Amino acid sequence: MTFTITENSLVKDIVNELPKTSDVFKKNRIDFCCGGNIPLSLAVAQNGLIMDNLLDELKVVFEKYENTEKDVEVWTDSDSNTIIDHVISNYHRVSEEELMNLSPYVTKVSRVHGDNHPELLKVNELFYEFKKELIEHMEKEEAIVFPLIKQLADGTVENREEAINMIVELEKEHDHAGEILRQIREVTSDFELPLDACGTYRLVYARLEALEGLTFMHVHLENNILFPRYIA
Numbered sequence: 001m002t003f004t005i006t007e008n009s010l011v012k013d014i015v016n017e018l019p020k021t022s023d024v025f026k027k028n029r030i031d032f033c034c035g036g037n038i039p040l041s042l043a044v045a046q047n048g049l050i051m052d053n054l055l056d057e058l059k060v061v062f063e064k065y066e067n068t069e070k071d072v073e074v075w076t077d078s079d080s081n082t083i084i085d086h087v088i089s090n091y092h093r094v095s096e097e098e099l100m101n102l103s104p105y106v107t108k109v110s111r112v113h114g115d116n117h118p119e120l121l122k123v124n125e126l127f128y129e130f131k132k133e134l135i136e137h138m139e140k141e142e143a144i145v146f147p148l149i150k151q152l153a154d155g156t157v158e159n160r161e162e163a164i165n166m167i168v169e170l171e172k173e174h175d176h177a178g179e180i181l182r183q184i185r186e187v188t189s190d191f192e193l194p195l196d197a198c199g200t201y202r203l204v205y206a207r208l209e210a211l212e213g214l215t216f217m218h219v220h221l222e223n224n225i226l227f228p229r230y231i232a
Helices: 011-017 019-027 040-047 051-069 080-113 119-154 160-187 199-229
Strands: none
Touching: 011 019, 011 040, 011 199, 019 051, 019 199, 040 051, 080 119, 080 199, 119 160, 119 199, 160 199
16 A cells, blocks of 8 residues: 555544554653544644654555454454454553553552652652553443443343433543543653662553553543544
8 A cells, every 4th residue: 555644644543553553652652542632743843753764664654564453353343342352452451461561660669769769759640540540440340331332232221312422431531541641641750760779660660651552542442442433
């Protein structure tokens, strides 16, 4: 296929077509999930980037991954049940495990290094706020909202307005989770490590950044692919 991304392409549409481009947007601090409904030109302007450089980065990803990404079953052409099952298996379960495993490291680093690096105390606070909210959010999706979406899909939902309102509520929760992640990135100066960072310190920053990427893709699948099928 021909590389068709231009300055007028919407950020969310680029990620829908080629999910691996999310790495490029994440690297350049472009929000492709909650704020993805803007043209590339505006994203470039907002972040002080150079359009030609960004297009070159996107083209590299296109040439490398275009064929393989077409094999991914869960994107715009998939039915809602398939997307929901994929989100649960690949984002909910993975996020739960990572939140559980990362917690003691975040606590340890803030305790050991918090006196010299007080920003770690804020990271600890934000991480546990994020953990609590995301776990509750995923539980609500699985127990209540995803079953309603499946009923919307097959036309068996009893109260359509109530179901849509719950989807809108999920989007608001996504926005808040994104704000917590933004604060973590800001507090850590884009996960920049100090000279005296130990191995655990480095591990925490690397895994927090990976958790951010995992959450962005989770939100993207829902906000930009699944939810728009049922809300205007």
